[in-house]
Amino acid sequence: MTAAIETKELTKWYGHHARGIIDVDLVVEAGQIFGFLGPNGAGKSTTIRLLLDLIRPTSGSARVLGLDVRRDRLEIDRRTSYVPGELSLYSDLTGRQLLTYLGNLQGKVDADYREKLIERLELDPAKKIKSMSRGNKQKVGLVAAFMIRPDLLILDEPTAGLDPFVQLEFEHLCEEVRTDGRTVFISSHQLPEVEHLCDRVGIIREGRLLAVEAISTLKERALRKLEIDFGGPVKAEAFANLPGVRDLSINGQVLSCTVMGSVDALVKAASRFEVVNLRSMETSLEEIFLAYYGTGDDAAKEAGHAAA
């Protein structure tokens, strides 16, 4: 089966101090929801704009739906849809006029399906784009993207500004696309936003693709920060050498540590004492990068610098 997206050593070089991407080898199989994760400025939008031929690579190549992004541009455009991260729409049109225009540019659009999408995302299409909130503009972009039933949807930070109900409906729509055997490619800088939706994720940082993992694998390796409040003093020895537990410290009646994978061993050790409260904090994507992908001291320093 042809991959939905395949890049080979894809590189966009903007000079030493600018954000580009370097030697990105990415394969996204058809029929899945793929998350493209990385902090802001990591190269997500650059990669996406290369796939859309809005910018041209310095070196390397990319294929979408088995087609060359440059040579077979119009065929790709007919079979894909795209919602940019910084979504700008013709502000003097109403939502409905814009959907009509974009539908006409595409060719044929199933009007019934379009109306169903408008209903499901609770979009008011009579409003002018310029008077819409960010979330409502985003809905217009999503209706436009889904209404043509593309083989591949490329969505750059699609959930920004959506309220929780719409976000849920959006997730259902993505799942329907997957059920049809079509593909969704979503970029995000927040793992929690996409982790329950995606089958696989690719992680990009500073222009380099660090890893592509099944979401289940990533979760197993995810770090949690745990804090346990005890009813009385506890001894550090009771928690020594627990599998997956690190950075353990005990401050009076409060234990804090970092756990990788299962918390089972820690919870069983803690159960010997009176547990008053237990707080679990999912670590950020940033910390997962730092912990697992060997981005090393530079990255840590940078993160510290950014925090300070």
Next chain:
Amino acid sequence: MLLRNVFTKTVRDLRWPTFWISLGMAGMTGYFAVLFPTYSKIFNISDMLKKMGDAGKLFGVTGDATTLAGFLHIELFSMILPALMVVLVAGMASGFTAGEESRGTIDILLSYPISRRRMVLEKVLAVTLAAFAAAIAVWVFGLLGAAASATALPADNLAAALLMLVLLGLAFGAVALAIAAATGNRAASIGAAVGLLVVMYLVDAVSNIVDGLRTVQPLSLFHYYMGGDPLRNGVSLADAGVLSAVAIVFLAVALIAFERRDLAA
């Protein structure tokens, strides 16, 4: 249905600016045509022009003001109409690529099955239509005004002058488009087109006075626009050919530059 394609959408976007600029151009023309007999009675125009001498030539005052055609040439075709036409065409053309880019709408537009080249060509077609619409409005108002004041105004020569006006606008529009397409900078492209217009106007006007400048006069597009006096002599195919060639060459430059470039995010 003006939301069918890029061409009709552009027509839709341009309809009001085109309407107002056309109304301004046509209104002035009609006004001068209606009032021409009164003017020529009150003022002895030819005498005034003679007194102005070379200074008058700087403001496009050349030729014969005793006919309505000559009067329109001096009052409108030498300066005001070309300025308005260039603002109309170059202003719109600079927005085609650079405007969509700076607003960020180009990412969406080009993700649909439309090539960059087709996008530009459909928009160019729309602005060409706008330029002709303005010219037709001037033609109709001019002839109506002339009829109202029972003054002779040859319809074919007026049409010829307006064709030259359209071609001048398209030539400057193509320059603006090429700069916008190559740089993505709308302000620079309008600025360059208007700056070029002023320089070329002055080169042409001063060349009429200073003999030493005659050799550079052919560098000014104004030389081809009114040089053949189309209001009296009709279209000069050579002049029309030069203006068309400039427009086509810069359009080609715009298409090539736009095709090769990374578009702004």
